[in-house]
Amino acid sequence: MKKWWHDKVAYQIYPKSFYDTNGDGIGDLKGIINKLDYLKELGIDIIWLSPIYCSPMVDQGYDISDYYNIDPSFGTMDDMETLLKETKKRNMYVIMDLVVNHCSDKHEWFRKALEDPDGEYGEYFYIREGKGNKPPCNWRSYFGGSVWERIPNTNKYYFHAFAKEQPDLNWENPKVKEEIYKMINWWLDKGLAGFRIDAIINIKKDLSFQDFEADGDDGLCDMSKMLEKVIGIGDMLKELKEETFDKYDAFTVGEVFNAKEGELYKFIGKDGYFSSIFDFDMEVLGQEQSNRWYLNKDFTTNQLRDVIFKSQIEALGIGFKANIIENHDEPRGASRYIIDGECNDISKKALAIIEVMRRGIPFIYQGQEIGMTNNKVDCINKFNDISTIENYDRAIKEGFSKEEALRLVNKFSRDNARTPFQWDNSINAGFTKGTPWLQVNENYKEINAKLQIDDKDSVLSFYKKLINLRKSNEYKEVVVYGEFIPDLEAYDNVIAFYRKGANKCLMVIINYQNKEQIINFNKTYKILINNYKDLKFVNNELMLKPYQGIIIEIL
Numbered sequence: 001m002k003k004w005w006h007d008k009v010a011y012q013i014y015p016k017s018f019y020d021t022n023g024d025g026i027g028d029l030k031g032i033i034n035k036l037d038y039l040k041e042l043g044i045d046i047i048w049l050s051p052i053y054c055s056p057m058v059d060q061g062y063d064i065s066d067y068y069n070i071d072p073s074f075g076t077m078d079d080m081e082t083l084l085k086e087t088k089k090r091n092m093y094v095i096m097d098l099v100v101n102h103c104s105d106k107h108e109w110f111r112k113a114l115e116d117p118d119g120e121y122g123e124y125f126y127i128r129e130g131k132g133n134k135p136p137c138n139w140r141s142y143f144g145g146s147v148w149e150r151i152p153n154t155n156k157y158y159f160h161a162f163a164k165e166q167p168d169l170n171w172e173n174p175k176v177k178e179e180i181y182k183m184i185n186w187w188l189d190k191g192l193a194g195f196r197i198d199a200i201i202n203i204k205k206d207l208s209f210q211d212f213e214a215d216g217d218d219g220l221c222d223m224s225k226m227l228e229k230v231i232g233i234g235d236m237l238k239e240l241k242e243e244t245f246d247k248y249d250a251f252t253v254g255e256v257f258n259a260k261e262g263e264l265y266k267f268i269g270k271d272g273y274f275s276s277i278f279d280f281d282m283e284v285l286g287q288e289q290s291n292r293w294y295l296n297k298d299f300t301t302n303q304l305r306d307v308i309f310k311s312q313i314e315a316l317g318i319g320f321k322a323n324i325i326e327n328h329d330e331p332r333g334a335s336r337y338i339i340d341g342e343c344n345d346i347s348k349k350a351l352a353i354i355e356v357m358r359r360g361i362p363f364i365y366q367g368q369e370i371g372m373t374n375n376k377v378d379c380i381n382k383f384n385d386i387s388t389i390e391n392y393d394r395a396i397k398e399g400f401s402k403e404e405a406l407r408l409v410n411k412f413s414r415d416n417a418r419t420p421f422q423w424d425n426s427i428n429a430g431f432t433k434g435t436p437w438l439q440v441n442e443n444y445k446e447i448n449a450k451l452q453i454d455d456k457d458s459v460l461s462f463y464k465k466l467i468n469l470r471k472s473n474e475y476k477e478v479v480v481y482g483e484f485i486p487d488l489e490a491y492d493n494v495i496a497f498y499r500k501g502a503n504k505c506l507m508v509i510i511n512y513q514n515k516e517q518i519i520n521f522n523k524t525y526k527i528l529i530n531n532y533k534d535l536k537f538v539n540n541e542l543m544l545k546p547y548q549g550i551i552i553e554i555l
């Protein structure tokens with residue numbers, strides 16, 4: 001059955017770094033309203049806002065102290081309502097980040113829990129007695145250290161999967177669930193189109209809290225060990241959607257890393273828990289353990305191609321994944337998926353084809369469309385992100401030199417994607433008239449939106465072309481619903497596939513390497529999109545230039 005969101009294109013805004021209108025160095029809701037026409041022009045339908053709720057910002061808004069209000073640094077509820085009105089006018093939709101695995105330690109529920117751990121609000125969290133002088137078990141939080149934090153003057157500990165300022169909410173408590181459902185419906189009633197659902201796979205814990213074998217020098221073990229084993233998340237997610245999203249035909253995207261093999265249909269199938277889930281297969285390539293970046297391995301283009309194919313095929317006949325090449329937790333796609341020294345407008349356009357032409361819902365992250373790249377930071381103190389600093393410290397504890405640790409966090413830091421949006425070549429890239437909360441990438445004079453808007457050969461214009469193709473009357477059906485069929489796998493470093501629809505068949509061929517590649521080819525075709533001016537085709541041979549990417553219609 002067709003759904004309203006199937007043919008849409010989504011865009012993630014990281015509000016703090018998008019556009020600042022009052023000179024405090026922090027992007028705001030008015031800034032987003034100001035740039036809606038830019039997004040509309042790009043072809044965006046759905047905007048996902050990273051959290052803008054009240055927050056002490058220990059984890060940039062992913063620590064919420066009040067779910068019903070807007071953090072003053074972003075604006076007011078009036079601004080939010082204006083944003084909803086202005087998007088509606090433009091036939092655009094807004095989804096917000098739903099962060100309900102945990103809240104902030106400043107949330108009133110948690111403050112009350114600390115006052116009386118054995119009382120009603122203690123039950124809103126996971127509070128357990130320590131084992132002798134030690135925490136209840138040896139699981140490692142995603143941001144390092146134990147998942148348990150001792151409550152002062154007691155032998156009780158509370159559970160936090162992320163930072164200690166992000167206590168996990170107790171999803172086994174019906175009252176907590178009721179509060180969460182009420183809050184979700186309150187927002188949907190306001191006119192939100194849905195949610196991106198944060199860290200949701202963590203809501204189900206194995207309540208036996210037993211130790212696992214340590215996998216690091218810290219004597220702790222990755223939480224994934226527990227998540228792989230625990231059962232029962234399905235019931236929670238089913239109830240969640242029935243009590244909320246279903247009633248509104250909302251669009252939901254789950255941040256799900258650990259869907260078990262063969263269980264995708266439960267998440268995004270016809271009666272799935274969510275409309276879609278992110279495809280993180282490219283992002284976790286080479287990753288040894290969650291959030292221990294210094295252990296990450298390099299990967300080849302063939303490996304990259306293989307994970308893309310595998311993930312695409314997995315979703316066929318089941319549902320639609322949300323396709324990304326970067327987000328606010330990841331390095332810039334152009335820096336991660338293009339070899340250093342080969343990153344240029346041509347290769348960025350090749351990557352853009354992968355973003356938009358996979359089957360699923362494209363989610364473009366702010367700045368991706370102009371080819372923003374990783375930032376270079378020369379000193380650990382210049383990072384802001386909690387996870388970056390923690391990774392650096394841990395790498396050093398585990399024996400890496402300071403230089404090596406700095407190099408590695410530069411490569412993977414979440415701040416790479418969080419530097420301010422580069423609007424133009426004026427001071428601070430036109431992001432703010434004040435002092436930006438995070439250093440602007442120094443390449444803003446070469447990479448900015450203003451330079452690219454009127455340049456028909458820019459990365460930005462190329463994204464527009466791709467989105468236009470996806471939305472055109474002629475090719476919409478095949479780009480949105482067409483099957484995904486891999487091809488040319490015998491060629492190294494070539495990423496090629498068909499999108500086969502009811503009446504049309506498109507083929508994507510990308511020579512994803514810095515040298516020419518000849519490909520035997522005996523089909524009749526029409527070129528729809530090409531990141532070079534021409535395409536050499538002689539005697540049944542396609543001669544692809546370095547990083548040449550084409551979309552052709554097979555006739």
Ligand code: TEU
Pocket residue numbers: 059062063099142162198199255257290291328329330387414
């Ligand atoms: O991320 C969840 C998550 O699993 C992250 O730990 C992710 O693996 C990591 O950031 C990659 O480096 C979500 C949000 O997207 C993230 O920004 C938050 O910090 C986190 O939840 C806690 O709310």
Ligand code: CA
Pocket residue numbers: 020021022023024025026027028073
């Ligand atoms: Ca501001």
